[in-house]
Amino acid sequence: MHIHDLIGIGFGPSNIALAIALDEQRQAGQAKDALFIERQPCFAWHPHMLLENAHMQISFLKDLVTPRNPGSRFSFLNYLHSKGRLQDFINLQTFFPSRHEFNDYLSWTASHFEHQCTYGEDVFEVLPETDNDEVAYLRVRSRNESGAVQERLTRSLVISVGGAPNVPECFAGLKDDPRVFHSSHYLRELAKQDAPKRIAVIGAGQSAAEIFLDLHGREGVQVDLISRAWAFKPSDDSPFVNEIFNPEYTDYVFNNPTGQREALLQEYKSTNYSAPDLALIQEIYDVFYQQKVTGQARHRFRRRHEVTGSEAGPEGVELNVRDLETGHTDITRYDAVVLATGYVRDTHKQLLAPVADYLPEFAVNRHYQLYTKPEFKPAIFLQGSCEPTHGLSDTLLSILAARTSEICDALDQTTALYAPSPCKQEVTIS
Ligand SMILES: Cc1cc2nc3c(=O)[nH]c(=O)nc-3n(C[C@H](O)[C@H](O)[C@H](O)COP(=O)(O)OP(=O)(O)OC[C@H]3O[C@@H](n4cnc5c(N)ncnc54)[C@H](O)[C@@H]3O)c2cc1C
Ligand SMILES: NC(=O)c1ccc[n+]([C@@H]2O[C@H](COP(=O)([O-])OP(=O)(O)OC[C@H]3O[C@@H](n4cnc5c(N)ncnc54)[C@H](OP(=O)(O)O)[C@@H]3O)[C@@H](O)[C@H]2O)c1
Numbered sequence: 001m002h003i004h005d006l007i008g009i010g011f012g013p014s015n016i017a018l019a020i021a022l023d024e025q026r027q028a029g030q031a032k033d034a035l036f037i038e039r040q041p042c043f044a045w046h047p048h049m050l051l052e053n054a055h056m057q058i059s060f061l062k063d064l065v066t067p068r069n070p071g072s073r074f075s076f077l078n079y080l081h082s083k084g085r086l087q088d089f090i091n092l093q094t095f096f097p098s099r100h101e102f103n104d105y106l107s108w109t110a111s112h113f114e115h116q117c118t119y120g121e122d123v124f125e126v127l128p129e130t131d132n133d134e135v136a137y138l139r140v141r142s143r144n145e146s147g148a149v150q151e152r153l154t155r156s157l158v159i160s161v162g163g164a165p166n167v168p169e170c171f172a173g174l175k176d177d178p179r180v181f182h183s184s185h186y187l188r189e190l191a192k193q194d195a196p197k198r199i200a201v202i203g204a205g206q207s208a209a210e211i212f213l214d215l216h217g218r219e220g221v222q223v224d225l226i227s228r229a230w231a232f233k234p235s236d237d238s239p240f241v242n243e244i245f246n247p248e249y250t251d252y253v254f255n256n257p258t259g260q261r262e263a264l265l266q267e268y269k270s271t272n273y274s275a276p277d278l279a280l281i282q283e284i285y286d287v288f289y290q291q292k293v294t295g296q297a298r299h300r301f302r303r304r305h306e307v308t309g310s311e312a313g314p315e316g317v318e319l320n321v322r323d324l325e326t327g328h329t330d331i332t333r334y335d336a337v338v339l340a341t342g343y344v345r346d347t348h349k350q351l352l353a354p355v356a357d358y359l360p361e362f363a364v365n366r367h368y369q370l371y372t373k374p375e376f377k378p379a380i381f382l383q384g385s386c387e388p389t390h391g392l393s394d395t396l397l398s399i400l401a402a403r404t405s406e407i408c409d410a411l412d413q414t415t416a417l418y419a420p421s422p423c424k425q426e427v428t429i430s
Contacts, residue, residue, distance in 0.1 A: 163343025
């Protein structure tokens, strides 16, 4: 069976950026046999949140490659040039393209690596392949849409699968009810609803804000925005604070002891989480203000409220909603409920469950590589699930260009020597 140097799970921005970095190495005469496996049938960047007026929350200069290699043909500027829109884009005078345009840039980049990516396959587990009491390779198992299982062997693995929906416990019983869905499936699931009138949106982050405004633009829809917080608070993207997204800040976070890393994450959480753009907050405020002017209370902002229970019935989904100030709970019926409740980032642990005994606490080194026991030879890297050790930039686009070259450097050591990398020798297993 063929053995790949590298398999990447997922072909979103993180692994496309890696494909670019590997391509640069290939041009420098260091080719690696890399294959990426993506579960979607073709490239799409959070496709069910591609709302009409949604814009990037990051400068286009932080594309997949520019911060590392501004001369790359895979830059956003070269994409604009090749599409004949560079002059017009300059006239827009913005750093923040629409999400539609950035999705198109990412698709355009991904299309250059079609030969290295197999679409429509969902990786469901990674098994150890042993040889003389050592784990020599990894067996990556995936399933295509018709249920056929495919197996491939690799010397190293880069897991870049993004976040999975965070579904609050009180909705766990409704996970198969089509009227309750997460923001990551918003457009797809909304289209399946039968003219919903009353919709609850849970959360007060960027997703909740964008979805509220999208629903406001749909005739006849009444929205209850249900938020534990008292106010929508804007994301802090002021310049000094924004320096936490510079690649060198990753060293600063990583070199702090664990407790202090947590404190740093808390201190700067408002740059990213539960934090919509100020312009969106102003738009939402205006919607509620105009309701006061007209006296027609179409939507409600149920601030400091929390859902404590949910039940599905033929007439709708009933939510127990508790007022966190008074402690009073009421029951409200909705035609649909959108969970704009953020993401969890532990999918890698499910995929790697069969090799978990070789991976002490799933701990990573500075190069995003999982520490392993000495008898385990393959190298495994994580992109997007190292926020606790590497900081708030880890789930974003900010450091993709830098991170992928750091991973390439570490891969060079592992694939060239095909022996334990220095980080593995550092490990002490209690
Ligand atoms: C709506 C939305 C907008 C955002 N906008 C911004 C922004 O403007 N700026 C910013 O910096 N960040 C933004 N983010 C954060 C986002 O995490 C990054 O932009 C980026 O998508 C991270 O890339 P990724 O490749 O790590 O993860 P993802 O983009 O999530 O890609 C992961 C890929 O892996 C695939 N996959 C998952 N599991 C498997 C499996 N088992 N087998 C095979 N394939 C699998 C998925 O289908 C997906 O294509 C946004 C997030 C959301 C939800
Ligand atoms: N256009 C864009 O660029 C765009 C669009 C959408 C998303 N994004 C990005 O995607 C990432 C995630 O944003 P997001 O808005 O999806 O998630 P988020 O920022 O994590 O916000 C989640 C919201 O859900 C609430 N919540 C979580 N668990 C809850 C529970 N059990 N009960 C009640 N409320 C709960 C949180 O409330 P608390 O604060 O009380 O915990 C918070 O208001 C961010 O990086 C964001 O920038 C970008």
